[in-house]
Amino acid sequence: MRTVIVGDVHGCGEELDRLLAHVGFGAGDRLVLVGDLVARGPEPRRVFDLVRAHGGRAVRGNHEDKLLRWRASRARGEAKPLGPAHRETARTMRERDWAFLAGLPLWIDLPEHGVRVVHAGVVPGVPVERQAPRTLMFVRCLGPANEPVEQRDGGVGPWAARWEGPPHVVFGHNALGDPQVHPWATGIDTGCVYGGRLTAMVLRAGERPPPAAERLAALVSVPARRAYFPR
Numbered sequence: 028m029r030t031v032i033v034g035d036v037h038g039c040g041e042e043l044d045r046l047l048a049h050v051g052f053g054a055g056d057r058l059v060l061v062g063d064l065v066a067r068g069p070e071p072r073r074v075f076d077l078v079r080a081h082g083g084r085a086v087r088g089n090h091e092d093k094l095l096r097w098r099a100s101r102a103r104g105e106a107k108p109l110g111p112a113h114r115e116t117a118r119t120m121r122e123r124d125w126a127f128l129a130g131l132p133l134w135i136d137l138p139e140h141g142v143r144v145v146h147a148g149v150v151p152g153v154p155v156e157r158q159a160p161r162t163l164m165f166v167r168c169l170g171p172a173n174e175p176v177e178q179r180d181g182g183v184g185p186w187a188a189r190w191e192g193p194p195h196v197v198f199g200h201n202a203l204g205d206p207q208v209h210p211w212a213t214g215i216d217t218g219c220v221y222g223g224r225l226t227a228m229v230l231r232a233g234e235r236p237p238p239a240a241e242r243l244a245a246l247v248s249v250p251a252r253r254a255y256f257p258r
Contacts, residue, residue, distance in 0.1 A: 035199040039219045067255060169185075218258075222251050
């Protein structure tokens, strides 16, 4: 059995379908996603249906969190307007899609691979149970006092460069043109919805992420059909 960990899909259903076909995803394989399954891309329903069809699991990303918070506030009669992309996603979602989002955890541990999957990242030295939910969904960098920073160019550098493990953290959120390879962390959001690529880490049964110098051999990508959302 292989484990296929997929980066931020953002509603790019065609690309998710192609990526799974490209890796030869089979009945014995396991699908895990790093969050931001929907919003900004054109096919949220197709994404949900593919994930369900393959028995996939996912962590909650910041875009899922935004949609769920909006829906909860709407139920209280306090909803603020959503932007056009999120509004269109919310309009197309079915009750089973909302239920799927509501059940997403903030992290998934894959002990046989020595991997922890989160959406955005972690603060080194803080047990995962004590990480702030917003950190797990939004962090990109660290400040001089090890505080979480959400801006891409903020703080003193990316959190992943200072994470010493174990476990090995596989994350998304910080969309760049290429995967982010660090000794104990791998970022696999390669900006599919912006016209980049959809990337996955593929691990065989019991396999751990390779050393940084060999890590790219465990990563597989397919190009986006086009840019669906401006950067």
